[in-house]
Every structure is written in structure tokens, then in C-alpha cells.
Amino acid sequence: xxxxxxxxxxxxxxxxxxxxxxxxxxxxxxxxxxxxxxxxxxxxxxxxxxxxxxxxxxxxxxxxxxxxxxxxxxxxxxxxxxxxxxxxxxxxxxxxxxxxxxxxxxxxxxxxxxxxxxxxxxxx
Amino acid sequence: xxxxxxxxxxxxxxxxxxxxxxxxxxxxxxxxxxxxxxxxxxxxxxxxxxxxxxxxxxxxxxxxxxxxxxxxxxxxxxxxxxxxxxxxxxxxxxxxxxxxxxxxxxxxxxxxxxxxxxxxxxxx
Numbered sequence: 001x002x003x004x005x006x007x008x009x010x011x012x013x014x015x016x017x018x019x020x021x022x023x024x025x026x027x028x029x030x031x032x033x034x035x036x037x038x039x040x041x042x043x044x045x046x047x048x049x050x051x052x053x054x055x056x057x058x059x060x061x062x063x064x065x066x067x068x069x070x071x072x073x074x075x076x077x078x079x080x081x082x083x084x085x086x087x088x089x090x091x092x093x094x095x096x097x098x099x100x101x102x103x104x105x106x107x108x109x110x111x112x113x114x115x116x117x118x119x120x121x122x123x124x
Numbered sequence: 125x126x127x128x129x130x131x132x133x134x135x136x137x138x139x140x141x142x143x144x145x146x147x148x149x150x151x152x153x154x155x156x157x158x159x160x161x162x163x164x165x166x167x168x169x170x171x172x173x174x175x176x177x178x179x180x181x182x183x184x185x186x187x188x189x190x191x192x193x194x195x196x197x198x199x200x201x202x203x204x205x206x207x208x209x210x211x212x213x214x215x216x217x218x219x220x221x222x223x224x225x226x227x228x229x230x231x232x233x234x235x236x237x238x239x240x241x242x243x244x245x246x247x248x
Contacts, residue, residue, distance in 0.1 A: 001206035006216025027218045033192050033246035035159035074198035082125035092130025094151045116240040122157035
């Protein structure tokens, strides 16, 4: 069994076009053999990721590869933002953005919020 | 964007050989195209998953397919148990069990604990 301690791969990141900084932790980055990447986001009040999408061969994509992305809220409350929607999610709720669909997440509440993100290439 | 609300796919499960019940939520079960499955575990004090492993063509495996499995602790404190180890993890810590390696998780604390599990076939 391999162990990752909180802080082993931490990054304080100004993301995409978002306001504030998002604390990011990426788990087992080079050693995972899962076909999806796993990160923890910590958003203080006012922090936001910024709108972005993941689509191969699209110059406006924020990643070279296409990726589907799942957000699982584990603490507090966030707003997930899609092309024509703003949806409030609370702990235990989740959102799924297929590749190519613009999306982002923001903490518009008065408390810290956390999410686990799982993203990777969609199955054919 | 697709949304999953807490409770949409909830299960109150006596797992493997573990004590007590684990509340399980599986996200986007039939609709995800990620190549990994994502679940939330809620463990009250005393709850445990029980030891198990995921290895194809092994009659003692708890799943037909091989799977690697990642546990990300999002609340409280748990003990992850491996073949010859017992490791305390707290919020933000994570464990990784490659396919075939026996493992389990237990809440031996006095407070509720939660984890996000990500599991699926390892890349070749």
C-alpha cells in the first residue's frame, strides 16, 4: 500500500481566469496506474477556478488532451458554472462535465469549501 | 453539465467482512465515461469495510476484474489496513492499493469519517 500525506504534492494556484487562488493537491501523480487523475481543491471564500474546457485539437482548450471531469463536493458549498447554468452544490453533491463542455467552480459562500476532482480521457 | 445530488444513489452496505455498515454513494454510475469509478464512503465510529482485494481470475477476489484503488480521506480519521500494516490517515491524506493487494479501511475514532474512493482497471 502506498501513502500520500496532505502537502506531499501541494500547489497554490491562480487557475485559468479565476479570482483568488485555489490550493490544489494532486494524489500519486506519477505513480498512479488509474486511468483518471485525482486532485483535492481547497477554495477559500471568493476563490474560483475560472471557466475552461478540455478538448483535443482545440486551440482554446486548456489541455492538450480531451478529458471528462467529475467534481465531488466534500466540504461546504460551491457554485458550478456551465455554459448557461449556475448550480449550487453542497457536501455529497457532484457535477460531471463531459469533454468540450466549458465549466468552472467558485466559492461564493462565507466558509471554506473543498472538492475532489477526478478527470481523464473518456472511454471510447 | 450533469448533476448528482447526495442520496441519488445511496446504499447502506454491510461490506465484505467488516463490522457495522458503511454508507456508500456512487456517482454517475451508468453515465460516467471516466475510466474509473467514484464513490463516497461514510463511516460512523466502529464501521469498517473489511479486508478484500481485486484481481481477475482469482476465486478469492471480491470483483471479477482487476482494479487499482485510491482512498482519499475528506473528513475525520481512518485506519487503512494492508497485508502487514495499519496506517492512520487524516483529512487530505490518501492511500493507494494496487490490484491484488489486500486492503481495507476502518473508523476506529470517536467521530464520523468520510472518504472518496476511486477505483478501476489499471493501465497496461
